[in-house]
Amino acid sequence: MNIVLVWIQWSGKGTQARLIEEKYSYNFFEMWQKLRNFCELWLPESAQVKELVTAWKLVPTELIWRILKHYRDSHSENFILFDGIPRSIEQKEIFEMIIGEYVVFYLDLSKDLAIKRLSWRRIDPKTWESFWPDFAWDTNPATWNELITRADDTPDAVKKRVDTFYLNTLPLISAWTDESRKIYEIDASKSVEKVFEQISDIIENKFYTSVE
Numbered sequence: 001m002n003i004v005l006v007w008i009q010w011s012g013k014g015t016q017a018r019l020i021e022e023k024y025s026y027n028f029f030e031m032w033q034k035l036r037n038f039c040e041l042w043l044p045e046s047a048q049v050k051e052l053v054t055a056w057k058l059v060p061t062e063l064i065w066r067i068l069k070h071y072r073d074s075h076s077e078n079f080i081l082f083d084g085i086p087r088s089i090e091q092k093e094i095f096e097m098i099i100g101e102y103v104v105f106y107l108d109l110s111k112d113l114a115i116k117r118l119s120w121r122r123i124d125p126k127t128w129e130s131f132w133p134d135f136a137w138d139t140n141p142a143t144w145n146e147l148i149t150r151a152d153d154t155p156d157a158v159k160k161r162v163d164t165f166y167l168n169t170l171p172l173i174s175a176w177t178d179e180s181r182k183i184y185e186i187d188a189s190k191s192v193e194k195v196f197e198q199i200s201d202i203i204e205n206k207f208y209t210s211v212e
Helices: 014-024 031-039 048-055 061-074 089-099 113-118 155-180 194-208
Strands: 003-007 027-030 080-082 105-106 185-186
Touching: 003 014, 003 155, 014 027, 014 080, 014 194, 027 031, 031 061, 031 105, 031 194, 061 089, 080 089, 089 155, 113 155, 155 185, 155 194, 185 194
Parallel strands: 003 080, 003 105, 027 080, 105 185
Antiparallel strands: none
């Protein structure tokens, strides 16, 4: 079954996505990364898309269609784990036209805890990988790039991004509920291991009769 990850920032979705991908052989589609890749292309729309992505705004639906359709056509052999799509009712409609059946995993985290975690995070400026506040190193052990705090990770900026999440996501949750779409709520306040236990329990008991 295809899975859509819905998450508030700093709920640990990146780590959980990698674990799902590795254990259950899912293809992983990360919309944010696809858009960043598009921004690097020498195309007429690239500059506009980069400006929208940098400002955390939605990009044109037509571009979403092109990227999503191309990926679906070239990854039809396995189920897909989607991150960052859909982010609006309009995107939901084209997503369902291209992808078909899916369930939703909602990584739920309180607003206060999300703001606290996000305000303290550090990132690798080259890969954009995030690191928990209690991570002891000053470099990414995989790349040796020095970790930095983003200039826009101020409390006010973080609160604005969290508010934007709720503004975009609540209508989606409501629409999915109205159409009886299956939504699995995951308590993302727990440790990485405990969160993945919840996810594994759902996948193994709801999607498969057995897992090798």
